[in-house]
Each structure stands twice: as structure tokens, then as C-alpha cells.
Amino acid sequence: MALRQSNGAPSVEQQPRYLAEASRRVQEQGFYAKKACGARDLPGALRHSSDMLRELRTSLLTPRNYYELYMKVCDELRHLDQFFQQLVADGTPAADIYERAQACGDVLPRLYLLITAGAVYVKTMQAPARDILHDLVEMAKGVQHPMRGLFLRHYLAQACKDALPDTGSKFEGDGGDVSHAVDFILRNFGETNRLWVRMQNQGPASQKKRREEERKQLKILVGTNLVRLSQLEGVDESRYASDVLPPLLEQVVNCRDAIAQPYLLDCIINVFPDEFHLATLDSFLTCCTQLRDKVCVRSILEAMMRRLANGARQEDSEVLGPPGAFDAFDACASRLVEEKKEALKVADLIQLRAALLEFAVECYPGELEYVQRCLAQTSAAIMNDVVGDDAMELETLLLAPVSSQQMTLASLLTLDDIAPLTRRLPIEQRKNVARRCLRRVLDGDDALDSPEAVVKLCAILEPLLCGDDSSMNDEALEKEQTSVASLAHLCRSESTDDVFRVLGTLRRALGKGGSRRTAYTLPALAYRGLELARVANGPEFSARKVFQFVHETATALAGVAPARALRVFLAAALEADAQCLGAISYEFVSQAFILYEDELPDSKAQVKALRSMVGTLLAAENCDAADYDALAAKATQYAAKLFRKPDQCRMVAACSHLFWPPQRVEAVEAPPPAPAAEDDDAATVEDAPPPPPAPKKEGRKRDPKRVLECLQRSLKTADACMTSAQPPISLFVEILDHYLAHLEAGNPLITPKYIAGLVALITEHVETMEAGEAREAVERHYANTRALIKARGVIELD
Amino acid sequence: MASLLGYGKSDDRISVTFDGDAQRPRRRLSPNATPAPVFAAVEPVTGVVEIRVPAGKRLEHQGIKIECVGQIELFHDRGTYYDFTCVLRELDVPGVLMGQQRYAFDLSHAEKPYESYNGLNVRLRYFVRVTVTRGYASSLIKEQEFIVQVSQPAPETNTPVKMEVGIEECLHIEFEYDKSKYHLADVVVGKVYFLLVRIKIKHMELAVIRREAAGAGPNQHNESETITKYEVMDGAPVRGECVPIRLFLRNFNLTPTYRGINNKFSVRYYLNLVLVDQEERRYFKQQEITLYRAAE
Known part of the structure; x- marks a missing residue:
């Protein structure tokens, strides 16, 4: 017999030695027992088996090692089991074996032998199964040592798993019915669980941690019983509800153990089918409210919800959540909150609601009321701003509805509690919630069709729309605000009046964002306004009003991003021009010109802006002649005043086109309107709807002389550049292109003679260039131009 | 020669065979004793005594008797026996025996109220003793032990x-x-x-x-x-x-x-x-x- 250590705790260092010694003795006695079985020597077999089983009386092993030893012993006991069966088959009454197995003086080996014999007794049908099972489960009480008892009872459950009078088994009838099988397992479970719980309280308090660890290693021994219960054929829904679950839950509640309670409930959730859970949800949830304070009820509820949700998903994709389940969970959560007010931390409380909320969102996509309820309850529970863990939980809670795929914009906006709850969070987390919400809204692509919706949405998005932005770097801010700006494109409706109202509301909300934000958000609003201007037909808001809005927006933008504002003005001018609103168009252009003069200090920006201005002027077909002349002259003036010579040269050449504007072809109808799918940046005239019947007025004038002047001035400037270190030959090629363009446009003053002269000049210059990338680029460009000249037959080339 | 030592209890010229000996269960009270036949309290002790005299010899005797003895022996009081029952029957009158002689006996009058017992300090035993009395030589004695077991009816009241x-x-x-x-x-x-x-x-x-x-x-x-x-x-x-x-x-x-x-x-x-x-x-x-x- 193994030594017993009196002070309880097994020594860790000696474990391998203890285990090895015990295993060796098990093997030895197992061998003799097997030999005795072979010799059909029952007393010998029993004697050696008891000697082997005595090894299990040890207190020296840790649970893990004890388990190993136990498995070895179980292996050996299989031979004994076979031997018993053989003996009975050969005529020995099973009752005799059952009695003789009880002769052993030590209780632990005796009970192992008894169980082995009992299982054979039942299987040979010589006694009613229920009687034997009842006897076994009672007698096993002889082992009160928690760990040894746990293993003994596990052996009992294992040995008898095929000997239960389950419905449909051969033991049914005289052997009892499924209720006896249930009773047996429940009893064994109850005792097992009590032993397991008792482990917690034995030994010195200093080893509590270690004991808890050990207990967790042993939990499977307890759970096995529940698995057995779930495997019984005869346990149907009604039996489960009346005979199985109530005692289980009673046991769970009464054991008052913070490790056992969650584990057992988790087992119950996992081993029994969904229908059973649905039928008994109320009692299960009632039990959940009666657990120890330390138990994390949320994760239990969550597991149950997940289980039900998964089940529902597999069965029917339409209705995800089982009807009524949410109400039950909700009631349970409320009761929990009420009953455990003191014990429940804010984080727990939020977690609880979050779990519920997630369930509602996942499984009841149609039932917004559920989500609302969850949020309202959370709202009611949180009195102050939250930080740390609480904040994290609240964030998780809020993310569930705002980032759910199921959530449409309209449903999201019915959740009035989101915005106030969000305000409880620290700023970073608020932003995160807002960001996820924004992403969801944009991905969902549902129309923002009323000012109220905008107000509500903006309340949620508030952290992104205004407030301190000094901590963000430009890149992050741009990314964020670009998303925010995308909201402008969600402003859609049948009625253009509605769109205008929505846009106005959004404008007001975004306007509060400060200069860094509005630089990104206002352009989008303005361009969306232009889109609207094209189709505006409402009784209340005409295109003029919309243009006014665009003007106001662009003016606001001018203060923070003049270059962008300038482009907005130009685009607006084009749009207005396309609608033959000459005065408005002129106003926009002049605003752009003013911006150019006042706000653009950077020459690069100037060049860019000037190019756009020239393009816009050229495209503005309906422009009043006088206005056009003034503006063209002004633009050319700007070009000539540019600071860098090459810029000057290029832009003056470009301006030459202003004096040879394309003539409107009156006879031909414009192509059919195609207003949709349009890039805001490129205000292309071609796509504009047909202008309203053109007012009779004079078109823009052509002035060949000024064209030539521009080109020559450009040439002169280019020539002046030749003194610089890297002579820009490319400028000449570009000017050559302009000449060719005008030649083709039919300017009478531009003759092939100019072309020939330029060609000669360029050819000469190119040859003197240093080899390198610059030369290659020029040569390539020049070759293309020459090819064009050749193709058109403008002049003879060498 | 054994008889010279005075207390020869198992003279092998005498043998005692109880009736139904073959069917009778045998038990032993202590681990190293020879198993003895078992009698119930009310069972009559009957059987046959056989005395063999070697061929060509003659055994002159003063009479042959058989006794059934129930005896209690207290170990600390060594040598003291209490016979609580003793029934004597004469088997033969004085005479000469030659060859083999058989006597049937019937000791059914002997009371056997107690059970045979072999304890730490006390022994209770039953035996039959055949004595062949001789004139000058010591008597020939044969003792044959048997065990008595008294079964009782189940008690009428048996409270937990x-x-x-x-x-x-x-x-x-x-x-x-x-x-x-x-x-x-x-x-x-x-x-x-x-x-x-x-x-x-x-x-x-x-x-x-x-x-x-x-x-x-x-x-x-x-x-x-x-x-x-x-x-x-x-x-x-x-x-x-x-x-x-x-x-x-x-x-x-x-x-x-x-x-x-x-x-x-x-x-x-x-x-x-x-x-x-x-x-x-x-x-x-x-x-x-x-x-x-x-x-x-």
C-alpha cells in the first residue's frame, strides 16, 4: 500500500518517482490478476486486483498524475470485467461474484471491484438494472475523499454507460425505465459535483490558487455525467424539462461554488439540444440569477445566446432568433441587475447588456425595439462618464449596433440612446465608435433623406465633426474627414427640395468642424450642391438657390483652402454657364479670379489655378462677349505676370486659345443628357444637359491678332530662358504644338512659315543638348509633334 | 507401547464410525485440527465400534464400554475438565476377543445443549470414548471427536x-x-x-x-x-x-x-x-x- 502523507499537499518534486513506483506496482499486480483470470481463479483475481487498486489510495499524486495512474488501472480492470463475464457465461451466478467482490477490507479497492462486478451483473441481466445501479451509486458514498471519490465516480459512470435502462435498451422493462437511468446519472452527478466543490475547502488557505488550478483540471470528470445524460435516448423535451433540468439546476445553485457554477451551466448549454433549451429557457435563466456573485453570468448568458443563435441560423435563415428568447434573456438580465446591485461592477453590467444587445442585433434584425431597449437600459444604468475597463465595455456595446451589417441607416437612427451613451466615453473611444458608425453608414449606402436624419446621425458622429483636432496628424485627419465628406453623397431623395434641405443641414453640422476639417468636407458639399443644381426643379428651391448655397459654401472654404475653393468656384461657374445663368457664372468666375489675386501666394498653385481658369473660360460657351473679353484679358495678364519664366511662357501660350474660343455650332443639338455618374472634379462641359433655349445674344469674339501676339510673346519668353543653365528646349516644342493647334483651328494669321521656322530652331537646339533623360524626353515629344506635322502635311520636313 | 504412557486415547486397534459418516459434513474449529464430523443438537449419536485383534492373538478384557462426553476445558485452569454431559453404555461383558469384533452403539440419550467451541481461553468439545478394560494391563481407549452445532430459529423480534x-x-x-x-x-x-x-x-x-x-x-x-x-x-x-x-x-x-x-x-x-x-x-x-x- 502506498504511503499516505498526512499534511495533504502532494510534493511536486517527487511526483515522477511516486507515479513511477505506483505504476510499476499496478503493472505487477495487474499481471498477476490477469494470470489468475487466465487460470479461472476468482479469489486470486480478486486478491491481485485489490492489491492493484490499493495503489489508487495514494494521496501523494497531483490530480494529473493520479489521472494517469487511474487510466492504467482502468486498462487492467478491463481484463477483470471480461473474466467476470466469462464466469457468468459459464454458469457462475453473477450475484456470487457481486458478493465476493465486496470482501476486500479496504473501501476504495472494494468499490472499484464492486462497480466492475455490478456492471457485469446488469449486463448479464441477472438482476434488474435499476437495483444494481442504485446500489452502486449509494455504495460509492464510501469514498469521501474528494479526488479519489471523483475518480471512483467517474469509473462508475464509465463502467455503467452501457448498462443503463434507457429507452430502447435491452435493460428496459424489468430493469426499470429511462427515469431510473436519469436518476442514476443525476445521483452520481450530484455526488461527483459535491466532491469536486469540496476540494476547494480542503487544505491550507495558502494553496488556494493551486487547488483551484487542480480543480479545473478535474472538471471533465464532473462534466462526463452531463454528457451521459444527454446521450440517453429516452430523455425527450418534456422529460428534460420536468426530470432532468430542475435537479441539475438545483444542484448548480445549491453548490454555491464559483468554479462549478459556470462550468456546469456551460456544460448544460453545450450538451443538450437547442429545442430543450428553448423549452426551458425560463428556468435556466432563473438559475442564472441565483449564482454566486463572483460568477460571470454574462458569459453564461452569452454562451446560451450564441448557442440558440447558431441553432436558429442552421435551421432557418429567415428568423434568426427564437421567438420570445430575447424577452426571457432581457428579463433575466434585469433581474440580475436588480438583485446583485452591489456585487455587479459597472463593467459587468455593461458587458451583460452588450451581450444581450449583440444577441438582439445578430438574431433579431427586424426587432429594433430590442436594441432600443438594451440601449435604454444601459443608458439608465450609467450615471457618469466611464473610463478604463468600463469604457472598453461600453465601447464594445456601442459597436455592436453601429457596426452590424443588419443595421440600416434608418434603423440606426431610431436608436436615440447611442449618442448620449457615446458621450460617456473618453474621446478616443468616442471617435472609434463614430468612425465605425460612419463606415457602416457609408457601406450601407442608404440615402440620408431628411434633415432630422442628418441631425441624429451627426449627433453620433459628433466626435469626428467637431472638437479638438490638434492631436491628429494631417494624414489621419485627411483620411477621416474624407470619409465624413462622403456623407454628402448619401444626401439623396426623390425631391430635390429635400436634398437641398438635407444638404443645408449637413452643411451646418460640418461647418462647425474648424478649418482643418472643413478644408476636406466643404468641397464635397459644394460639388454635391453643383450636382443638385443641375437637376434642381423643386417648387421651393430653384437652381439659383442652390447656386447660392454653393457660393456660400465655397466662400467659406476660401478662408481655409483657397486653391480648392477656387476650383469650386470655377466648376460652379461652368455649371451656371451650362444653364445659361450668365450673371451667376460671371460672379463665380470673378470670385475665382479674386481668390487668385488675393489668396494664392504660391506660384505652383497659381499655375494650376490659372490653367483651370483658362479651361473654364474656354468651356463657358454661353458667356457674355463683353464679360468674356474682360476675363480673357485678365487671365492673360495673370499669365504674363507669373513669376517663373517657363510658367509665364507656358501659360501665355495657353492663354492664346482664349482669343480663339471654339464657336458654338447652332445647328447641332447637344447630346442627350447624362447627368448621373459624374466625376465632381472634372467639370466637363460635354456632359452638361442641354442649355435652355439659348437667349439671343452675341457669341464670343475671335481675335487672330491677339492670338499671334500671345504666341510670339511666349516665344520671346522662351528665348529669354535659354540663358539659364538648363535651357528648356521643351518649351519650344510646346509652343510649336500651340502653333499647330491654331493653324488647324483656322487662324488666318498662323501660317506654315512659323511652323517651319520653329522646326528648324528646335532641331538645332536639340542637337546641341547633352545626352540624358531631359534630352530623351524632349526628343520623344518632338518626334510626336513631327509625326503630326507630317501626317497633316503642314510643311515639308527633311 | 503407547498405552504404557497411561493416556492412550487413540488406540488404533479400535475405530469408531458414526452412522451416515460419508454424508456428514466435517469441520474443524482450529486451523490445524483434523476435520471432525458435525452433529446437530438433536441428532442421535449412533454408530459402530470395531475392535481388531491381530490374527493369532487373543485379547482378554474385563468389559467394553462407550461414553459420550461433553466437556468444557478452561485453559488457565489447566487439567480441569468439566463434563457437562456424560452418557455411558456397556458394549460387552468381560471375555476374550479374537479377530475382528463389531458393536453397534446408540448414544441418543446424550444431551448436546451447547456448541463445540475452541476459543482463546476455553474449549468446549464433544467426543465418544471407547474403553476396553483389562485386568492388569492398562485399558485400551479410543476417543473420537465430533462437533455439535446448534441451529436456532430466526428470532421473533429483531429491532434495528x-x-x-x-x-x-x-x-x-x-x-x-x-x-x-x-x-x-x-x-x-x-x-x-x-x-x-x-x-x-x-x-x-x-x-x-x-x-x-x-x-x-x-x-x-x-x-x-x-x-x-x-x-x-x-x-x-x-x-x-x-x-x-x-x-x-x-x-x-x-x-x-x-x-x-x-x-x-x-x-x-x-x-x-x-x-x-x-x-x-x-x-x-x-x-x-x-x-x-x-x-x-
Whole structure:
């Protein structure tokens, strides 16, 4: 017999030695027992088996090692089991074996032998199964040592798993019915669980941690019983509800153990089918409210919800959540909150609601009321701003509805509690919630069709729309605000009046964002306004009003991003021009010109802006002649005043086109309107709807002389550049292109003679260039131009 | 030659054969004794005595008798035998025996009220003794032992034993045995309820104790013997726990309870419930049970 250590705790260092010694003795006695079985020597077999089983009386092993030893012993006991069966088959009454197995003086080996014999007794049908099972489960009480008892009872459950009078088994009838099988397992479970719980309280308090660890290693021994219960054929829904679950839950509640309670409930959730859970949800949830304070009820509820949700998903994709389940969970959560007010931390409380909320969102996509309820309850529970863990939980809670795929914009906006709850969070987390919400809204692509919706949405998005932005770097801010700006494109409706109202509301909300934000958000609003201007037909808001809005927006933008504002003005001018609103168009252009003069200090920006201005002027077909002349002259003036010579040269050449504007072809109808799918940046005239019947007025004038002047001035400037270190030959090629363009446009003053002269000049210059990338680029460009000249037959080339 | 030593009890010229000897069960009371035939209390002791005289010799005798003796022997009072029963029959009148001679005997009048017993301080035995008395030479004597077992009817009243015992503020248990009287192949079925447990119990066992009292008055010798120790619980129970007991008596070499046998000795049996704590302290409660021999 193994030594017993009196002070309880097994020594860790000696474990391998203890285990090895015990295993060796098990093997030895197992061998003799097997030999005795072979010799059909029952007393010998029993004697050696008891000697082997005595090894299990040890207190020296840790649970893990004890388990190993136990498995070895179980292996050996299989031979004994076979031997018993053989003996009975050969005529020995099973009752005799059952009695003789009880002769052993030590209780632990005796009970192992008894169980082995009992299982054979039942299987040979010589006694009613229920009687034997009842006897076994009672007698096993002889082992009160928690760990040894746990293993003994596990052996009992294992040995008898095929000997239960389950419905449909051969033991049914005289052997009892499924209720006896249930009773047996429940009893064994109850005792097992009590032993397991008792482990917690034995030994010195200093080893509590270690004991808890050990207990967790042993939990499977307890759970096995529940698995057995779930495997019984005869346990149907009604039996489960009346005979199985109530005692289980009673046991769970009464054991008052913070490790056992969650584990057992988790087992119950996992081993029994969904229908059973649905039928008994109320009692299960009632039990959940009666657990120890330390138990994390949320994760239990969550597991149950997940289980039900998964089940529902597999069965029917339409209705995800089982009807009524949410109400039950909700009631349970409320009761929990009420009953455990003191014990429940804010984080727990939020977690609880979050779990519920997630369930509602996942499984009841149609039932917004559920989500609302969850949020309202959370709202009611949180009195102050939250930080740390609480904040994290609240964030998780809020993310569930705002980032759910199921959530449409309209449903999201019915959740009035989101915005106030969000305000409880620290700023970073608020932003995160807002960001996820924004992403969801944009991905969902549902129309923002009323000012109220905008107000509500903006309340949620508030952290992104205004407030301190000094901590963000430009890149992050741009990314964020670009998303925010995308909201402008969600402003859609049948009625253009509605769109205008929505846009106005959004404008007001975004306007509060400060200069860094509005630089990104206002352009989008303005361009969306232009889109609207094209189709505006409402009784209340005409295109003029919309243009006014665009003007106001662009003016606001001018203060923070003049270059962008300038482009907005130009685009607006084009749009207005396309609608033959000459005065408005002129106003926009002049605003752009003013911006150019006042706000653009950077020459690069100037060049860019000037190019756009020239393009816009050229495209503005309906422009009043006088206005056009003034503006063209002004633009050319700007070009000539540019600071860098090459810029000057290029832009003056470009301006030459202003004096040879394309003539409107009156006879031909414009192509059919195609207003949709349009890039805001490129205000292309071609796509504009047909202008309203053109007012009779004079078109823009052509002035060949000024064209030539521009080109020559450009040439002169280019020539002046030749003194610089890297002579820009490319400028000449570009000017050559302009000449060719005008030649083709039919300017009478531009003759092939100019072309020939330029060609000669360029050819000469190119040859003197240093080899390198610059030369290659020029040569390539020049070759293309020459090819064009050749193709058109403008002049003879060498 | 053996007879010269005066107390030749097994002269091999004489043999005793009981009727139905072949069918009669044989038992032994102590491990190294030869098995002896078993008689019930009311069974008549009958049989045949055979005396063989070697061929060509003659045995002159003063008479042949047979006795049936029931005898109690107290070991501490060595040499003293109390014959509580002795029945004598004459088998033959004085004469000469030659060859082989058989005598049937019938000792059915001999009372056998007690059971044969072989204890620590006392022995109760039965035997028949054949004596061939001779004139000058010592008598030829043959003793043949037999065993008597007295079966009793099942007792009319057999109440369960139920008892609450404890040490204040320390341990409080209630135990229960299903009967107070058991036959020798019976099973003790019981339960132990733990009402209060404040000590660290290591295990609990049930011991069967035989207490033998031999002699009377100042010369009485008491001797206790633990027949078996049967562990019924391993580990420490908690309050409210109920631990079952089941003990098969037939596995042990027990006798019925003997009370005041011929005023010479008693044998009583006790169930001793022992709780052992982690410091090896023992807490126990003994409870007498009556054992009886049921008719087979």
C-alpha cells in the first residue's frame, strides 16, 4: 500500500518517482490478476486486483498524475470485467461474484471491484438494472475523499454507460425505465459535483490558487455525467424539462461554488439540444440569477445566446432568433441587475447588456425595439462618464449596433440612446465608435433623406465633426474627414427640395468642424450642391438657390483652402454657364479670379489655378462677349505676370486659345443628357444637359491678332530662358504644338512659315543638348509633334 | 507401547464410525485440527465400534464400554475438565476377543445443549470414548471427536440498532444497523449519518470484535479479539453526509453468541465503528450484536 502523507499537499518534486513506483506496482499486480483470470481463479483475481487498486489510495499524486495512474488501472480492470463475464457465461451466478467482490477490507479497492462486478451483473441481466445501479451509486458514498471519490465516480459512470435502462435498451422493462437511468446519472452527478466543490475547502488557505488550478483540471470528470445524460435516448423535451433540468439546476445553485457554477451551466448549454433549451429557457435563466456573485453570468448568458443563435441560423435563415428568447434573456438580465446591485461592477453590467444587445442585433434584425431597449437600459444604468475597463465595455456595446451589417441607416437612427451613451466615453473611444458608425453608414449606402436624419446621425458622429483636432496628424485627419465628406453623397431623395434641405443641414453640422476639417468636407458639399443644381426643379428651391448655397459654401472654404475653393468656384461657374445663368457664372468666375489675386501666394498653385481658369473660360460657351473679353484679358495678364519664366511662357501660350474660343455650332443639338455618374472634379462641359433655349445674344469674339501676339510673346519668353543653365528646349516644342493647334483651328494669321521656322530652331537646339533623360524626353515629344506635322502635311520636313 | 504412557486415547486397534459418516459434513474449529464430523443438537449419536485383534492373538478384557462426553476445558485452569454431559453404555461383558469384533452403539440419550467451541481461553468439545478394560494391563481407549452445532430459529423480534453518539462541538454522528441479531451468513447493512464534523477524519472502519469471558468470579478471564477490520469510508465527510455500510459476515470465522454456557464461559460479538482522524486518534462506538446459527 502506498504511503499516505498526512499534511495533504502532494510534493511536486517527487511526483515522477511516486507515479513511477505506483505504476510499476499496478503493472505487477495487474499481471498477476490477469494470470489468475487466465487460470479461472476468482479469489486470486480478486486478491491481485485489490492489491492493484490499493495503489489508487495514494494521496501523494497531483490530480494529473493520479489521472494517469487511474487510466492504467482502468486498462487492467478491463481484463477483470471480461473474466467476470466469462464466469457468468459459464454458469457462475453473477450475484456470487457481486458478493465476493465486496470482501476486500479496504473501501476504495472494494468499490472499484464492486462497480466492475455490478456492471457485469446488469449486463448479464441477472438482476434488474435499476437495483444494481442504485446500489452502486449509494455504495460509492464510501469514498469521501474528494479526488479519489471523483475518480471512483467517474469509473462508475464509465463502467455503467452501457448498462443503463434507457429507452430502447435491452435493460428496459424489468430493469426499470429511462427515469431510473436519469436518476442514476443525476445521483452520481450530484455526488461527483459535491466532491469536486469540496476540494476547494480542503487544505491550507495558502494553496488556494493551486487547488483551484487542480480543480479545473478535474472538471471533465464532473462534466462526463452531463454528457451521459444527454446521450440517453429516452430523455425527450418534456422529460428534460420536468426530470432532468430542475435537479441539475438545483444542484448548480445549491453548490454555491464559483468554479462549478459556470462550468456546469456551460456544460448544460453545450450538451443538450437547442429545442430543450428553448423549452426551458425560463428556468435556466432563473438559475442564472441565483449564482454566486463572483460568477460571470454574462458569459453564461452569452454562451446560451450564441448557442440558440447558431441553432436558429442552421435551421432557418429567415428568423434568426427564437421567438420570445430575447424577452426571457432581457428579463433575466434585469433581474440580475436588480438583485446583485452591489456585487455587479459597472463593467459587468455593461458587458451583460452588450451581450444581450449583440444577441438582439445578430438574431433579431427586424426587432429594433430590442436594441432600443438594451440601449435604454444601459443608458439608465450609467450615471457618469466611464473610463478604463468600463469604457472598453461600453465601447464594445456601442459597436455592436453601429457596426452590424443588419443595421440600416434608418434603423440606426431610431436608436436615440447611442449618442448620449457615446458621450460617456473618453474621446478616443468616442471617435472609434463614430468612425465605425460612419463606415457602416457609408457601406450601407442608404440615402440620408431628411434633415432630422442628418441631425441624429451627426449627433453620433459628433466626435469626428467637431472638437479638438490638434492631436491628429494631417494624414489621419485627411483620411477621416474624407470619409465624413462622403456623407454628402448619401444626401439623396426623390425631391430635390429635400436634398437641398438635407444638404443645408449637413452643411451646418460640418461647418462647425474648424478649418482643418472643413478644408476636406466643404468641397464635397459644394460639388454635391453643383450636382443638385443641375437637376434642381423643386417648387421651393430653384437652381439659383442652390447656386447660392454653393457660393456660400465655397466662400467659406476660401478662408481655409483657397486653391480648392477656387476650383469650386470655377466648376460652379461652368455649371451656371451650362444653364445659361450668365450673371451667376460671371460672379463665380470673378470670385475665382479674386481668390487668385488675393489668396494664392504660391506660384505652383497659381499655375494650376490659372490653367483651370483658362479651361473654364474656354468651356463657358454661353458667356457674355463683353464679360468674356474682360476675363480673357485678365487671365492673360495673370499669365504674363507669373513669376517663373517657363510658367509665364507656358501659360501665355495657353492663354492664346482664349482669343480663339471654339464657336458654338447652332445647328447641332447637344447630346442627350447624362447627368448621373459624374466625376465632381472634372467639370466637363460635354456632359452638361442641354442649355435652355439659348437667349439671343452675341457669341464670343475671335481675335487672330491677339492670338499671334500671345504666341510670339511666349516665344520671346522662351528665348529669354535659354540663358539659364538648363535651357528648356521643351518649351519650344510646346509652343510649336500651340502653333499647330491654331493653324488647324483656322487662324488666318498662323501660317506654315512659323511652323517651319520653329522646326528648324528646335532641331538645332536639340542637337546641341547633352545626352540624358531631359534630352530623351524632349526628343520623344518632338518626334510626336513631327509625326503630326507630317501626317497633316503642314510643311515639308527633311 | 503407547498405552504404557497411561493416556492412550487413540488406540488404533479400535475405530469408531458414526452412522451416515460419508454424508456428514466435517469441520474443524482450529486451523490445524483434523476435520471432525458435525452433529446437530438433536441428532442421535449412533454408530459402530470395531475392535481388531491381530490374527493369532487373543485379547482378554474385563468389559467394553462407550461414553459420550461433553466437556468444557478452561485453559488457565489447566487439567480441569468439566463434563457437562456424560452418557455411558456397556458394549460387552468381560471375555476374550479374537479377530475382528463389531458393536453397534446408540448414544441418543446424550444431551448436546451447547456448541463445540475452541476459543482463546476455553474449549468446549464433544467426543465418544471407547474403553476396553483389562485386568492388569492398562485399558485400551479410543476417543473420537465430533462437533455439535446448534441451529436456532430466526428470532421473533429483531429491532434495528440506531444510535446517536458524539463528542460535543466536535463530532456528532448517528448510525444505524438494520438488525440487532444476525445469523452467521447474514449481511450487516447500515448507515452512518454525519451530523457534525469538526475533526479531520481520515477514514472510518467497522470492526467485528469477539469478547470471550472464561471462568467465573475472580477467576474470570476476559479476552477481546478483533475478527476483522472493514474500512467503510475513505476521506473526510462533511456534515449531512450519509455513508452506507454493508458487511458480509460469512467471510469470517464466527460462532453464534454464547451466553453463560454452563456458567463457565460466554462469547459475545460487537460491532465497533471507528473513526480515525488525521492525527491517528480513534473515535469509536461499540455495539453488541447477537449472532445465531440459522438452520441450514
